[in-house]
Amino acid sequence: MANQKLMLGDYIWAKQLSGDEFDIPIGGKIVAVESSRVKIQDDDQKEMYISNQQVLKNMHVSSIKGVEDMINLGDLQEYAILRNLHKRYKEKLIYTYTGSMLIAINPYELLPIYTNALIKEYRNQNTEDLLPHIFAIGDNSYSNLKNSAKDQCIVISGESGAGKTESTKLILQYLASASGQHSWVEQQILEANPILEAFGNAKTVRNDNSSRFGKYIDIKFNKNGNIEGAKIEQYLLEKSRIVSQNEGERNYHIFYSMLAGLPKEKKKQLDLLDANNYEYLRGGKVLTCDGRNEASEFSDIMAAFKVLNFTEKEMSDIWCLLSSILHVGNIRFRSGASSHSETSEIADQGLNEKISKLLGVNKFDLTVALTKRTIYASGDQVVANLSKEFASDSRNAFAKGIYGQLFIFIVDKINSAISQVKGRGRGSIGVLDIFGFENFNLNSFEQLCINYANESLQQFFVQHIFKMEQEYYTKEGINWSNISFIDNQQVLNLLAVKPLNVFALIDEESKFPNGTDFSMLSKMHKQHSSHESYLKPKSDMTPSFGIQHFAGGVFYDTPGFLEKNRDSFSQDLKNLVLSSRNDLLKDIFKSEQNAKMKKTLSSQFRTSLEMLMNALNACHPFFVRCIKPNEFKKPQIFDRALCTRQLRYSGMMETAKIRQAGYPIRYSYIEFVDRFRYLAKGIPPSTKGGCRSSAENICKAVLEKRSDYQFGNTKVFLKHQDNEKLEELRRSILDRYCRYKLDLYEFILIFWVSIHVEISSLYINVRIFFKPIHTGCPN
């Protein structure tokens, strides 16, 4: 923008020069104007110089004021969304709407906004009159359910530490309160949480209480709107954490709670010592977690188990299996004596005996299952010895398998207590708390599954907002038939729909005993290299393939893919657990016994995702996008690049894209007249009324006949180019006006000086030199 059009007091958008993909334009107020640059004050009150070339445009009035619902941003751009969130976050307003989506920024401090009194306010008052809040989402879903009897769902997503679990708990708290019964089943549903957190959450570097699984809690209501039951679905528990943890991270909370809380005699019976004695707990080199009192957590878990009808025997068996896992982790192997092949044996026979006793299996069978592998080929069975390394893998698979099945058992057991729904009730509200899109330095099979889930949810989201946008146009009486929008179906086709899709190829190779990650990858390249969403590997050195996801390109490192997908427990280990005298161990592997062919992890996941998507599609959706404002877990720090990345990964920018495909710029009639009335002759101020016809007259006078703009019931709808034309004209008129004011000022001053000089009878030639002065102009 040319400098003469920049004025003191104006709010502008300015480009950043870093070139970083997440460094988007900043907003600021002009506090000084120079010939080739301006000084602006940004949202953190920091002042900086911006060259005139960096200045993009003036800020829309809605951005200057800030809005509670970003749909009302007259200029719905990524940078406008970010600034609005930043501005509000500084005022401790952590919630902002974008239509039916709620953006929630983690405050990392306890704000006084979750009281029972506030719950009552959101229940009893129109939520539109109250500040955006997670309770409002709870209330809208609950009111919708009561009024329409249509099932509702709330999709909560965001990256680790962004606040998904806290948001889920707040929604449940709200729904329990709105339901107003304080019934036993409500108590049971709330008590499921400490159990799920103990078994499915762990300390990670990003979050001290990170959920390592996804969950969908479907809450059923009866005809009177009271909670009648619930059902929990779990997805993709991170099993690798059982056997190894990154530095600074821990295993699942339950292990530490158990060691801190079990009575002494019980610990003795299970041969348990303190946490630092177990390899599986030492991997991350940290045994404690700030703010957690393990012993009191243990009492809470015990209490919750009781509320959820776990029997004493089941609880005792659970401690027994968890202890066995810890002991299994301490098994070391040494090379065996055979001269023909590499063999291995358990180094500490005392440990072997201890574990066999706890698991109720024969100690010789345990040794064989861990150190040998039966291979089935052409109807024959061959028993192969395992080297020390392979025996260690087998040991880890054993521990992961037991924990994974135990987790499923616990969720099933909770469900059997809380899902006793009688007859057809009013309907349900489902709350989905699921990991957001992930793109790390190293992305493996888990990231592929997570990102596939996010692609599916993204499509669901896009369809919803597109529908909402269309409904908005209809409500405003705008013709929207020419708006088209491309969704992410082609990525879904590549991943899971088209013949020989990515998951189908992984599955196919997983079924071949000799299938390798490499053969899978070369088939993948052959099949998909011409697909627009398939990315060429970064280099020939890394065995990887890339997918252009809605949120950005991700390269997946394929080593280990097939092993993870097979998710297998060797037949020898399976036979071992099925021979156990421990009821729980046998019980949790029951399904394995009946299954002819174990389903791969990806096919299990795809089946549950398909069921989830079907359930969501039958619901009226709400979306909560949680944003982590900084990596330090500290309040009042807003890292712009971090937030921008999350906004993009959240798929929220699709709202902006859909808006761009139609009429992206909107003004209420009053706003429009206030801003542009000087552009045409004889337009009265907005306070005089008749704003719609004033707006029509302005557009007629300024914009070309062919221009595509529309007048809705409450707003003017514009394309970018027309808005720019209006702004340009406004700027030049204000510029002229200011110059005129300066001329007038100059004239008055000279006149006044001459008179003064005359009066003093001093005949001196006065020459006054005026430098151009910039001054703020009226709107």
Ligand SMILES: Nc1ncnc2c1ncn2[C@@H]1O[C@H](COP(=O)(O)OP(=O)(O)OP(=O)(O)O)[C@@H](O)[C@H]1O
């Ligand atoms: N509304 C909130 N008010 C105060 N603190 C919050 C809020 N939301 C989140 N936090 C803080 O942030 C931490 C992380 O939140 P949470 O566990 O909900 O993240 P998450 O998105 O579920 O992460 P993960 O995917 O790792 O499970 C919480 O333990 C809490 O300290």
